[in-house]
Amino acid sequence: MQREIANTDGVTWSCVQAYTGLTEGTENKDAASVKGEDDSYWVVCTPSGGAKSVRLKLEGDWENTYSDEDLLNEIMTKQQAE
Template structure:
């Protein structure tokens, strides 16, 4: 499972992973494909290290490679 970690301006470390990405099965693979929206976005779940609540983000399908840390932090702030 590929994931990214970023630390925001409050010192909270967020671990972000695409929904369904860590499950190894044919059903999970199909769910991942079906989870992609018509505009090409996917749901990314970000879990905090501290007392903040988990956030769900709609990001471009290539978010792991194309999104900078600052862009990911801005998406977390906006959520």
């Protein structure tokens, strides 16, 4: 599943769980899971306009439980850390 969110600067971020779309099934979910951490997944968020993509570690059913503001905060925090 893909989520699109827009920030106040007009940048639209497309976030997708890593390895989504390769195949259906548990091996796909296992590939995206964070090793050693239950219910955590790698999510890649790519911005419009050519800025650098970020890789986030998010928990559980992130597509439905994280608000747009929560995702934008995670993206901003990751950008500042790099």
